[in-house]
Amino acid sequence: MKRTLSIFLLIFSFAVNAQFSPQDKKLTEKFFPDFDLEINTPAFAKKKGFTTYDELMAFINEKVSAHPELISYTFIGESQKGKKIPLLSLSNGKSDKKKTKVWMQGGLHGNEPASTEGLLYLIDRLLEDPEQQLLFDDIALQIIPMANIDGYEKQDRYAANGLDLNRDQTKLNAPESVSLKQAFSDFGPDVALDFHEYRPFRRDFARMSEWGITAAYDVMFLYSGNLNIPQELRQFTEEEFVNPAKEKIKANGLSSYDYITSTDYHGETHFNLGAVNPRSSATSYALSNCISTLIEVRGVGIGRTSYKRRVFTTFTIAQSYLQSAQAKADQIKQVLERTENPSAQAIVVKSSRKVRSGKIAVIDIGRNELDSMEVIIRDALHSKATLKRERPSAYLILPGNEAAIAKLKTLGMSIQQLSNGQSMEVEAYTITEYNRKTHSYEGVYPQEVEAKLEIKMVSFPAGTYVISLKQRRSNLSTAVLEPEATSSFIYFEVIKTDLGEELPIYRYLKTKEIQGLK
Ligand SMILES: [Zn+2]
Structure with missing residues (x-):
């Protein structure tokens, strides 16, 4: 009897551990060791938990009183539970008219904390490092650090009414979606980044190999393959923004890939690569004629494991996009002017992904080794029109x-x-x-x-x-x-x-x- 109970407790505690801390120390140490880095943002001022709304507002107010000439904020609306959503504007005194407008948002999914924290780290660096401030000669930056406040406070993906705010970009049924989209439209950015984190341990991954597999990439880049986004804009986004950011990720010892996610296809596990659907931000923003990318850092469900590494990854990509925006300012204007009015182009009403085989890197959990896995990829970056008008x-x-x-x-x-x-x-x-x-x-x-x-x-x-x-x-x-x-x-x-x-x-x-x- 005693023995049965202890086995039961052992299994129970294993199950609890697996849920709350699914990542083995061995795996973290080998593949995702944390960075030793000083980061002066609210979450790192404490040992556990994530930045609360009150801590966020205190951080913002502190920055505004220290640098009133560089940062200001307004509220764009309220969360469903009545918390006001701050929108930060970073710029210097020079006229914004000719500047490249860059939009960044984080925390649209409330359980992806490195997105918010990475943006706070970016704000801290932009304001406290005099060299970084030179960016503001050429760039007007708007940031929504915590888009889904109610979700973030509970570390829950969804808004208070249960809606997924990144499936709500065309129907706009959550009040947060309306406030966010209105602020986005009013600003009219040239470059837009939406920061997220992804879940590295998935149910279908558990069935692959003896002990299951886990995702191997520090970060994935999602840029749209929607065929109504002019080819020139898609290519420019990839070549001048995604690729340089991938280089910087690599130079910092981090790994990246184009966005993939496993999907059940008639009982088989396939991998969707890229996206075309405007219900989500990456495509919705690109269809608004801007350079758009959604960033997925490896982080959902692993608590504060490798948290500095994840925050630094977010920050590095944000900074790389700002540098590209500054270096390519003239070209950005020209490309966006050309792609603004594609009058001769037929509309693609429906499209299908290219189905192909390909290799992805995964970590075999049992062996604690990196593996290359041959999978079926449903590739949105090579979509084909199936209904044109x-x-x-x-x-x-x-x-x-x-x-x-x-x-x-x-x-x-x-x-x-x-x-x-x-x-x-x-x-x-x-x-x-x-x-x-x-x-x-x-x-x-x-x-x-x-x-x-x-x-x-x-x-x-x-x-x-x-x-x-x-x-x-x-x-x-x-x-x-x-x-x-x-x-x-x-x-x-x-x-x-x-x-x-x-x-x-x-x-x-x-x-x-x-x-x-x-
Ligand atoms: Zn997300």
Whole structure:
């Protein structure tokens, strides 16, 4: 009896340990030894836990009173539990007009603490190191260090109402998403970084090899493969921002890879590489015509293990992007000007990933050795269009769809309205396939549709909304308004429809500008 109990306790304590500290010391020491480094941010002023909201605000206020000429802040809104979300602006006295605008955010997922702490370390270094301050001659920097405050306070991924804020970038159903996106649109950055951490011990990893495997990369880079982001912008992002940051990571003895994550594909484990879906920030920001990357540091679920190493990794990438932004300022302006209005390009409504085999580095936990594993990769960076459409010169949306209009405005779209009723030849969508999912996803019941297009004369009432595609974020408008697109307003039930119905969204294809707008 005693023996059974002690075995039970042994197993129980092992299970508890595995949950709270799944990473063996041997593994940490061999592959991820912590850095010996002085970091003057709130979490490192204490032995355990992470930066609280109050500590964050105290840190910010201290920096503002020490450097009022370099840093200021405003609140962009409130978390669901009523905590005000700070947005920091870092710049010097010189006019911001010609500067490259850089946006950085952390803590969108509340259990990825190195994202927030890395940005606080960046702020500390930018303000306390006189050499770093030279960056502000060329760069205007805005930082949201803790985007999901309620989640962060509990070290929980989700916002207080259970929504994943990085699946909410087009439907904007959480108040934090609206505040964040509005601040992003108002600033209109040229370069945007969203910092995260990833979970190195996954359920499906436990089944691979005898004792399971764990992820081997200190950090992964997620830059979008969405085909509506002009090729030139995708390439520029990779060559001038991602690659130099990878070099600096390597020079510091850290390892990196393009973002991969395991996924169940009809019972087999495959690896998704990259992303195309605008429900998440990397693609959403890139479709707003800016240089965008999401950073995943190895950290979720391992507490404060190698925490300085993780914070330093975050900081190193942030600093590298600032250096690239400064060094390439002229080129950035030119590229973004060219990619702003891709008028000749067809719209890719749907795409598929390239399926290929490839090798990834993993750590075999039992042997405590680095391994190379042959896997099936579903590669979003080499996507292929499966549904294309001619690019309209404008979308028209009937009055009565104000929820969609409000979201378009938050996404940064400039919208006009017809002063008087008028008839126009447009393309109308009729829903030919309709499948409303029976289980909810992120608080909605997605509508999967197929639509047929038909040219017809439609009599539009006064007040009809007109969204011209001659604007900076036009690619984002196609992502939410083409009904079959993967995170569209139809998919996310912002506009409800049914089989056989005509949508209240129309495509205006003529080059002659629509008259009578207000
Ligand atoms: Zn995350």
